[in-house]
Structure formats: structure tokens, C-alpha cells
């Protein structure tokens with residue numbers, strides 16, 4: 078028999094078509110969708126409102142695969158990290174960051190990353206390949222399995238949010254990201270609403286408008302520097318899309334939405350964290366009339382990277398200076414550092430390899 082078709086990652090329309098090809102009516106697709114994405118079932122035998130012969134037929138033609146859990150660690154602060162392996166042996170890390178009564182699951186879109194940001198461990202690995210829509214969705218499904226959160230009301234979930242801030246540049250895998258977001262946010266399935274999903278980009282400018290139109294989750298832009306000279310030193314993408322292009326795109330995005338633009342700003346000692354840098358950053362926002370919120374991220378060092386994290390005093394002073402002028406500037410402390418689960422520390426090998 079030919080190879081089985083993987084159902085996870087198919088759009089509703091594609092699933093309906095697959096079943097039609099087997100001679101099944103459209104409402105079956107709806108039932109099966111619920112079993113897969115609302116109840117989280119991985120075995121067709123458990124789909125009890127389907128006849129036995131149909132269950133048999135489904136398992137002959139289709140599969141429902143989770144990535145394999147190769148390694149798993151839980152930090153003293155309860156941050157949970159998984160090393161996941163896909164069918165071809167490629168691996169990514171996923172992290173769950175719990176807070177008091179909710180939490181975010183941080184998922185990846187690529188194995189490695191082509192953008193080569195100097196401060197990022199993932200960026201030091203080069204791009205191996207894009208993840209498929211199914212592989213993006215299946216990461217979150219592993220987390221939901223682990224915390225037994227299938228078939229739960231939104232208010233009862235600890236895994237309440239998704240941040241696309243793991244490995245890879247999401248906008249370089251745009252179509253698969255879009256398909257994955259549609260599945261993750263579908264109200265008859267996993268049902269994480271788009272308001273609870275945040276996609277972070279290093280600033281691939283032409284995709285910002287498309288993202289807004291076609292994906293429509295929350296957006297965060299990794300800025301990390303107040304001028305082109307510094308940004309180019311740490312983010313090669315800035316040569317292609319400098320601030321003179323990125324800032325107007327952010328302005329336009331804001332025009333469409335109101336509210337503020339969320340920027341991530343990594344705090345690197347003496348590089349971008351002084352009083353003068355804070356002034357320059359605010360000037361930049363003023364120039365492009367952007368109402369910004371800055372997430373100030375403590376830099377997580379990794380072996381082989383020369384940057385030094387800013388001191389806590391510096392970070393607080395920077396934050397206060399921005400706040401004094403009306404910008405929200407919360408400080409994001411690192412989570413799960415003891416298990417190398419913090420931003421920019423993810424990689425695709427086991428620690429010993």
C-alpha cells in the first residue's frame with residue numbers, strides 16, 4: 078500500500094477532500110476534525126461516533142503523528158522545555174513558560190535560521206529547513222498532551238497563549254505559518270484565538286502588510302537597536318531592510334490597528350543600553366510617529382557569544398527613562414535559564430551532543 082497521508086496540518090478543506098476521495102460526506106470531516114483538534118486523539122479507534130469499518134479504513138489511509146519527545150527538562154521556575162524530533166530526524170526545541178494562572182507555549186517555525194543575528198544561538202546554526210504547517214501545529218499539541226488540556230474551556234487552560242518566538246524567522250516560512258495559525262485558532266478545534274498568538278519577526282518588511290491582512294495575530298518586531306549602524310552590526314537583515322523601511326511599515330501597521338507596536342529590545346551592555354541610546358530610541362519613534370511598547374529583554378549569554386548582558390541597574394534605568402516619556406517598557410526577565418530554555422538559547426541538539 079502507498080504511504081499513509083498525515084492529517085495533522087491539513088486545512089479543513091483539504092481534510093474534507095481527503096474524506097471525499099474515500100467516499101465519505103463532508104460532515105465526517107467535521108467530526109474527525111473535532112477528534113483530532115478538540116479531543117486530541119491520536120488513534121482512530123477512539124473516534125467512537127464513527128463506525129468500526131470507517132475507523133479501520135481511516136487507519137489504513139491516514140496517520141496522526143506527534144513529533145517524538147527526545148528530551149525534556151523542567152526548570153526550577155517550572156519552565157518546561159522539550160526537544161522534539163520530526164519524521165526525518167530534524168529537531169527543534171519548544172518551551173512552555175508558566176505564569177500564575179496562564180502561560181505561553183513558545184513554538185518554532187524553522188530548523189535553524191538563515192538570518193544570522195549575532196546574539197542568537199539559533200542564528201549561529203544556519204537554516205536546515207522550514208517546518209511544515211503540521212509540524213508547527215503538532216508542537217503545541219505535544220504541550221497540550223503533556224498538561225492534559227484537551228477538551229477544556231478557554232478559562233480553564235494554563236497553556237493559554239502561543240508565542241511564535243522559538244527557532245526560525247516566521248516570515249521566511251509565511252505560507253506554512255499562515256496555515257498553522259488557521260488550524261491553531263480554529264474555534265472547533267484547538268481554539269487558541271488569534272489575540273492570544275504573537276508572532277515575532279526580525280523585520281522582513283514586505284511581509285508586515287501581508288501578515289496583517291492574511292494572518293492577523295499579534296505582532297512583535299525585534300528591534301534591538303536605536304539606529305541603523307548598530308542594528309546592522311547585530312542583525313544582517315538590517316542591510317536589506319533598514320530602519321528607513323522598517324519604521325514606515327510599523328507606522329502603517331499602527332495606522333491600521335490603533336494601539337501600539339510591540340518592539341523587542343535586547344539589553345546588551347554598552348552596546349545599546351545607555352542613556353543616550355534610550356534618547357535615540359525615543360527620537361526614532363517620534364520621527365516616525367510610532368506609539369511603541371518596548372519589551373526589554375535580558376540578554377541570555379551562550380557559549381561562543383561575546384555580548385555581555387546589561388546590569389539590572391542599567392535595564393531599570395533604561396526602562397524608567399522610556400516610561401518617563403510615556404512609553405510602556407516592561408522588563409522581561411529570563412525564564413528557564415538553568416535548562417537553557419530562555420530566548421535565544423534554543424538549539425536542535427541534545428545538551429551532550
Ligand code: SAH
Nearest residue numbers: 197242245246277278279299341377420421
Ligand atoms: N526570529 C524571530 C523570532 C524568534 S527569536 C525574531 O527574531 O523575532 C525570539 C526573540 O528572542 C527575538 O526577539 C530575539 O531577538 C530574541 N533573542 C535571540 N537571542 C537571544 C538571546 N541570546 N537572549 C535573549 N533574547 C534573544
Ligand code: SF4
Nearest residue numbers: 190192194197200279
Ligand atoms: Fe533568527 Fe530570530 Fe535568532 Fe535572528 S533572533 S537568528 S531572526 S531566530
